Amino acid sequence: MITSNMILAFCTVLYVGSLSATAYAEETKYPLVIEHKYGSSTILDQPKRVASLDWAGADNILALGYQPLTTRYWFGDYQDGIWPWARALLTSVPEVIQGEINYEQIAATNPDVIMASRSGISRQDYQQLSKIAPVIATLKGEGDFTMPWDRRARLLAEVLNKEIQAEALIVKIETQMAAVKKNHPDWSGKTFAMATYWNGSVGVYSGDDMTVNLISKMGLTLSPAVTELTKKGEFHVTLSEEQLGLIDADVLFWYVTGEGKKQIEALALRPYMRAFKEGREIMLPSGSLGNGALSYSSLISLPIAIEQIVPLIELAIDGDIATTVSLAK
Incomplete structure (x- = not known):
């Protein structure tokens, strides 16, 4: 049986080990343009503040060394919508999005980028959210919820300039x-x-x-x-x-x-x-x-x-x- 202590130890080793191997190996490549189903989004500089509307989106943000400004509650009786495998990496208190998307709630977090590749957002959502920060919607040719786990992780890593760290985990x-x-x-x-x-x-x-x-x-x-x-x-x-x-x-x-x-x-x-x-x-x-x-x-x-x-x-x-x-x- 996997205990909470085992999960804590696993997450800590996984994170620290990958970070130590790649922390100084990444190169800046901004401005970055991401093409997606609603057009394209331009990110001028490496984001420091990341919000997510993705179902389970906070996990990969934490895995790559960031603290999510927002989490989207999906299922499970866990505080902040964060399951045990990710809890050890969370050091902040994110805004929890439940039910319909609240634009004001997201704007209040002052994000540099909003990840929404596994979110199911509409074009209207995209347009409203884009007034807050660049929005990364589902990529062209992908269904809203069918992007493979590794491609989703690589997309986030590209946005955050954490490709090498993500690749090690993949x-x-x-x-x-x-x-x-x-x-x-x-x-x-x-x-x-x-x-x-x-x-x-x-x-x-x-x-x-x-x-x-x-x-x-x-x-x-x-x-x-x-x-x-x-x-x-x-x-x-x-x-x-x-x-x-x-x-x-x-x-x-x-x-x-x-x-x-x-x-x-x-x-x-x-x-x-x-x-x-x-x-x-x-x-x-x-x-x-x-x-x-x-x-x-x-x-x-x-x-x-x-x-x-x-x-x-x-x-x-x-x-x-x-x-x-x-x-x-």
């Missing part, structure tokens, strides 16, 4: 994933799907979803039926209950929120699924460390996510109905 995570794949040759050719029950419907995460891509990199193969459902730029596809068989796989992840577990268990066709009959389902409660770390997919959450998720896959993929596969809350 390489560590890629090495960790490659080791998982190497150590589990039996996963080759085994299929998986990631699903949830939300707002009265079954939903499946598409091939463009960043967490789906992460699991793929560790050796599993996304179910061909889900691949066929995938539309560019969309991370999620809603299914009717009659289509439940499309997500049957060697390993089936369920993101469980609120009353979702009861709703999933009540699905009429679930008992007929191979994943159910052979104990291949993995329940990921919304308040669990592994769910949060995987959903956040940040430079400091992913090492925790991998450590939490891999043992669950090992249990689920054996096809033993007696195996209970679920993260503790």
